Amino acid sequence: MNDYQYDNQTVTGFIVSSIFWGVVGILLGLLISVQMWRPEFNFQPLFTFGRLRAVHTNGLAFGLGVGAIFGLSYYILMRLAKRPLLFPRLARVQLYLFNIGITLAAVTLLMGYTQSLEYAELEWPIDIAIVVLWVMFAVNVFGTVIKRREEQMYISLWYIIATVIAVAVLYIVNNLSIPAGLFKSYHLFAGVNSANVQWWYGHNAVGFVFTTPILAMFYYFLPKSTGIPIYSHRLSIIAFWSLVFAYLWTGAHHLVYTPLPDWIQTLGIVFTIFLIAPSWGSVVNGYYTVGSDWSKMNTNYLTKFFIMGITFYGLQTVQGPTQGLRIVSQLIHYTDWVPGHVHMGTMGWVTMTTAASIYYVIPKIYDTEIYSEKVANIHFWLVLIGQLIFSVTMWITGIQQGALWKAVNPDGSLKYTFVETLIKNYPFWQVRTLGGIIFTAGMLFFIYNIYMTMRRGKTPEMAKA
Amino acid sequence: MSGGIYSKPIAFAITATVVILIGTSVTMFYPMMTVQMHPKLDSLKPFTALELAGRDIYQREGCVNCHTQTVRPLKTEVMRYGEYSKAGEFAYDRPFLWGSKRTGPDLARIGAKYPDAWHVKHFLSPQSMFPQSNMPAYAFLKDARLDPEAVEAHMKALGFPYSPGEIQALKEKTDMDALVAYMQVIGAAVKKTAAPAVAAGVIKETHIPNPLANDQKAIARGAELYAKECASCHGPDAKGDIGPSLVDDEFFYIKGDLPDDDYFEVINNGTSEGSVEDGRTARGGMPGYKDSLKKDDIWSIVAFLRSKKAE
Known part of the structure; x- marks a missing residue:
């Protein structure tokens, strides 16, 4: 009865590309983690910490993250619209352009071409390529949704649509710049204003790259894997609208105690606290969904990935607002606490959920079963342990750093010189590298499992739906 | 919840856009239109x-x-x-x-x-x-x-x-x-806060001697602090490198020693171009240590320098 076909090759192409960039990004992460305590591991001029850090963050946010988002969003989109992509060839071109774009991004960042805006480092020619990529994505998303063969749009589609719109607005505004050469430009905004625009962007890049599209995966693949429908549709409506409303107010919590006008800081902090509610709306929805049959945690190997992922999302969205408070910010801001926080979200929530979604998708596309649930379980425990070692160690370091910077002698003079506070981080930074190695090992098990599943399945075609 | 905007993608997208733009407008676009986001100190100069x-x-x-x-x-x-x-x-x-x-x-x-x-x-x-x-x-x-x-x-x-x-x-x-x-x-537009001298006038008139002079423990402590804080500029033997020699009996380009409390003040407050110490004019470059070293620590360094000079 169905005479249409799903474009599985493009989906697979994005997934494989995203895993490739993920490996690059994670290995660079290990290298820069070593550079933190062994400066001789900086290789001038290309492979110094200052340049590599941006390749690490961009490689993982845009290579691993956005690559997986493109692929999995298309997978979800076709199934929820009950039709193939409206422009399958465009999607294929998008796949090639994506890989060219990420390659150029990595090369130019190593060469030191950077706008110095966090998560918007790429210089203007690459920004234009990214906007083109995003327009291609938007055209296919909206085209396919409009021409869908299913009356209702499921929750995941809301999150995908919100992602398409918000990222477009954020990316274009913050990358407005004055070109001063082929690979050099200056931010259109100056000083305090530049800071405000950047962190409006920066925080919402987290919101609409690391949150909404991952929630789209969560809401689709959790019920698919467990066979249990989402607990509350009403709750998901409330959580969705309050999340996309509140996120855009919160960027200034990155600028607490800076010269940014106080009212913007305070407003940012207030909405950051409010953001706990919609975030936990999804957490609760996830828990109650599986809550109807907790035995799934044992019987279905993917359930624990999703539940652990949403748990870290829940912890992340309580820890984040706490950090926004002035009293906490003044202690932990600018310390290693912050990378500890970020990596709980990226390693715990984003990677866990994305990997589980890929575990679900690849056997479906290749018309087979997962190669080994045992390997998947080893992967699960290694990334969980690696991530916890990383995050917990960095929180301890952060509190220590903040406290040492503030410590005074009885006569009121500072107790420690900067170098004295620095060297106390080294043991913690070494443990962080260890956590990273364990996490990387876990990811290698994941890749092996996916590779073996692909090998034993059928080659993906334009599969009959 | 059937129907509504959840079956109308265009209406849904427009609503989502409006919702996203509210916080954006209040916290980002609106402030940009106001003068408070474009302040400039009179002392600030464009980069050369x-x-x-x-x-x-x-x-x-x-x-x-x-x-x-x-x-x-x-x-x-x-x-x-x-x-x-x-x-x-x-x-x-x-x-x-x-x-x-x-x-x-x-x-x-x-x-x-x-x-x-x-x-x-x-x-x-x-x-x-x-x-x-x-x-x-x-x-x-x-x-x-x-x-x-x-x-x-x-x-x-x-x-x-x-x-x-x-x-x-x-x-x-x-x-x-x-x-x-x-x-x-970097930061040149803001005047450095003049170091609140340790009751400068009072000290100058009376010329307080080093309370830890010739104290062997203080000299040892001073040597330790010197190696950590001072040696990278004044050399391991205090004979000068980036900063001047401290043992050649010349201070601020003029022959002759300074009293103990002037040693203290220079270490405590640092120097800036044109600052005057005991009638001698500095050219700047010495950071102040008043916030990172205790008073006894500074006196210990003075004691150490005196012992070094006597060698």
Whole structure:
């Protein structure tokens, strides 16, 4: 009865590309983690910490993250619209352009071409390529949704649509710049204003790259894997609208105690606290969904990935607002606490959920079963342990750093010189590298499992739906 | 909840866009239209061609990943780094370089804190001055020449004033020269807070002697502190390097010793160009240690220097 076909090759192409960039990004992460305590591991001029850090963050946010988002969003989109992509060839071109774009991004960042805006480092020619990529994505998303063969749009589609719109607005505004050469430009905004625009962007890049599209995966693949429908549709409506409303107010919590006008800081902090509610709306929805049959945690190997992922999302969205408070910010801001926080979200929530979604998708596309649930379980425990070692160690370091910077002698003079506070981080930074190695090992098990599943399945075609 | 906008994608997308733009407008677009987001101190000057070239290098090398450039209005932070950052200091900063992580110290008040030679030595090998530092060496900067044409294009793009001679002069300059020039201008728009001298007048009249003079324990402690805090500039034997010799009986370019409490004041407050100590004029370059060393520590260093001089 169905005479249409799903474009599985493009989906697979994005997934494989995203895993490739993920490996690059994670290995660079290990290298820069070593550079933190062994400066001789900086290789001038290309492979110094200052340049590599941006390749690490961009490689993982845009290579691993956005690559997986493109692929999995298309997978979800076709199934929820009950039709193939409206422009399958465009999607294929998008796949090639994506890989060219990420390659150029990595090369130019190593060469030191950077706008110095966090998560918007790429210089203007690459920004234009990214906007083109995003327009291609938007055209296919909206085209396919409009021409869908299913009356209702499921929750995941809301999150995908919100992602398409918000990222477009954020990316274009913050990358407005004055070109001063082929690979050099200056931010259109100056000083305090530049800071405000950047962190409006920066925080919402987290919101609409690391949150909404991952929630789209969560809401689709959790019920698919467990066979249990989402607990509350009403709750998901409330959580969705309050999340996309509140996120855009919160960027200034990155600028607490800076010269940014106080009212913007305070407003940012207030909405950051409010953001706990919609975030936990999804957490609760996830828990109650599986809550109807907790035995799934044992019987279905993917359930624990999703539940652990949403748990870290829940912890992340309580820890984040706490950090926004002035009293906490003044202690932990600018310390290693912050990378500890970020990596709980990226390693715990984003990677866990994305990997589980890929575990679900690849056997479906290749018309087979997962190669080994045992390997998947080893992967699960290694990334969980690696991530916890990383995050917990960095929180301890952060509190220590903040406290040492503030410590005074009885006569009121500072107790420690900067170098004295620095060297106390080294043991913690070494443990962080260890956590990273364990996490990387876990990811290698994941890749092996996916590779073996692909090998034993059928080659993906334009599969009959 | 059937029907409604959940079956009308265009209506849904428009609603979502409006919802997203509310917070965006209030916290980002609206402030941009107001003067409070565009403050500028009268003392703030646009970057010169050499300074801008240095700032470009600061961006290129990703210094912002490890160094902040904003001092928060917190007591210990002001003590460690200097005056807290003002909104009006950054009008020419495109983009702002406040950063988000202090793997290394904040640099908002680094300008004029040390002499140029200090920075060169530090960039060549940070470990030569701070053996346990994790900062990468940037020795390659001294071999890279600036590209005057590119710098001119950058000055034009930003609309900063420059003279042809200024661009011409860049030919002779290296990346190192430029980066050091930039380091020295960071935070220059804000006057350094005059160090609250330790009851300067009173001390001057009475010339307080070192309470720890000839105290062997203090001398040992002073030697230890000297090695940690002073040796990288004044040399391991106090015979001078970036900073002057401290054992040649010449202070501020004039022969003859200074009294104990003047030693104390120089270490405590540092020097700036034109500051006067016991009738002698300094050329600046010595950072003050009043916030990082206890009074007894400073007196111990004075005791150590005296013993060194007597050798």
